[in-house]
Amino acid sequence: xxxxxRHLRTLARPSSALPRPRAPCRTPRTLTIPSTPxxxxxxxxxxxxxxxxxxxQERDRATVGVFTPTAAALxxxxxxxxxxxxxxxxxxLLEEKQKEMESRAVGRAHIGGPFxxxxxxxxxxxxxxxxxxxxxxxxxxxxxxxxxxxxxDKMSAAVDELDKSVPQMARYVADFHPRLVGLTGDYAxxxxxxxxxxxxxxxxxxxxxxxxxxxxxxxxxYFMDPEGKFVDAFGKASSVEDVVERVSREVGDWKAVKxxxx
Numbered sequence: 639x640x641x642x643x644r645h646l647r648t649l650a651r652p653s654s655a656l657p658r659p660r661a662p663c664r665t666p667r668t669l670t671i672p673s674t675p676x677x678x679x680x681x682x683x684x685x686x687x688x689x690x691x692x693x694x695q696e697r698d699r700a701t702v703g704v705f706t707p708t709a710a711a712l713x714x715x716x717x718x719x720x721x722x723x724x725x726x727x728x729x730x731l732l733e734e735k736q737k738e739m740e741s742r743a744v745g746r747a748h749i750g751g752p753f754x755x756x757x758x759x760x761x762x763x764x765x766x767x768x769x770x771x772x773x774x775x776x777x778x779x780x781x782x783x784x785x786x787x788x789x790x791d792k793m794s795a796a797v798d799e800l801d802k803s804v805p806q807m808a809r810y811v812a813d814f815h816p817r818l819v820g821l822t823g824d825y826a827x828x829x830x831x832x833x834x835x836x837x838x839x840x841x842x843x844x845x846x847x848x849x850x851x852x853x854x855x856x857x858x859x860y861f862m863d864p865e866g867k868f869v870d871a872f873g874k875a876s877s878v879e880d881v882v883e884r885v886s887r888e889v890g891d892w893k894a895v896k897x898x899x900x
Contacts, residue, residue, distance in 0.1 A: 747836070747868055748868075749834075749835050749836055749860060749868040750765065750834060750835055750862065750866055750867070750868060751765065751834030751835070752764065752765050752834070753765055753827070753830065753831040753834060754823075754827070755821040755822060755823040755827060755828075755831060756821065756822055756823055757807075757819055757820065757821060758807035758808040758810070758811050758819065758820035758821075758822075759808065763819065763821055765866060768862060768866050769864060769865065769866050770864050770900050771864055771900050772861075772862070772863065772864060772885070772889065772900070773860075773861075773862045774793050774796070774797070774859050774860070774861055774862075774881075775835070775859055775860040775862060776789055776790060776793060776858075776859035776860075777832060777835065777837040777839070777855060777856060777859075778790070778855065778857075779839075779853045779855070780806055780807065780810045781850065781851070781852075781853075782852075782853065783852075785857050785874075786857075787813075787814075789857055789858075789859060789874075790814045790815075790818070791814065792872075792876075792877075792878055792881070793814075793815075793859055793872075793881070794814045794815035794818065795878045796878050796881035796882050796885070797815055797817065798815075799878060799882045800882055800885055800886065807820035807821075807822050808820070835860065837855065837856045838854075838855060838856045839853055839854065839855035839856070840853065840854040840855070841853050857873065857874055858871045858872055858873040858874075858876075859871070859872055861881075861884065861885060861888070863888070863892065864892075864900040869888055870884055870888070872884075
């Protein structure tokens with residue numbers, strides 16, 4: 639028996655058109671991600687916090703800011719460290735100044751020594767009267783026509799910038815500066831003092847005190863510190879500005895190291 643055309647069409651239907659068996663229905667599941675113990679603790683802590691603060695608490699929190707106990711400890715440590723550092727640095731600078739002054743003292747000429755002479759006011763004067771103050775010392779003679787007055791004028795001008803007897807000696811020093819002290823003595827005393835200060839002089843062999851004569855002598859003046867030690871010498875080529883600058887610098891260094899002017 640031959641199949642009919644309707645049956646053939648039914649047989650030729652593609653397999654995809656055939657009804658498919660359905661999978662059995664499964665109960666839907668809910669996926670959960672387990673939390674770690676730390677997260678659980680954080681959630682509990684967060685849930686236990688008070689979410690609401692009063693205005694006073696907000697002000698306190700704004701005032702404190704990030705200044706925690708740790709920050710306070712670090713601040714104190716930093717301040718203490720800076721204090722000791724600056725104190726050490728100051729001491730180091732003072733030691734360097736002291737070493738510099740000592741090194742300069744090593745190269746100083748050995749000038750000065752004990753002496754005793756008479757001032758222009760007729761009073762005794764020795765090397766001890768030079769201690770405790772800065773001194774400019776010049777060796778000359780009252781009958782000098784030009785060099786001595788020029789050097790004393792320069793020395794007096796420098797003193798004025800830094801500050802902004804015998805009857806004949808008294809009259810002589812009064813022409814230069816009110817703080818100038820004139821010293822004199824007999825020939826032997828003057829010669830010994832000049833030798834201690836390494837000052838050269840030469841008088842005519844037959845000259846007397848009443849004669850008008852010239853003395854060949856050193857024309858520089860010394861700069862001495864409050865301890866009676868030689869600092870520097872200023873000659874004909876030195877100007878008033880040179881003297882002022884040198885004295886000011888030395889006095890400043892002295893004060894920086896010793897904490898006093900004299």
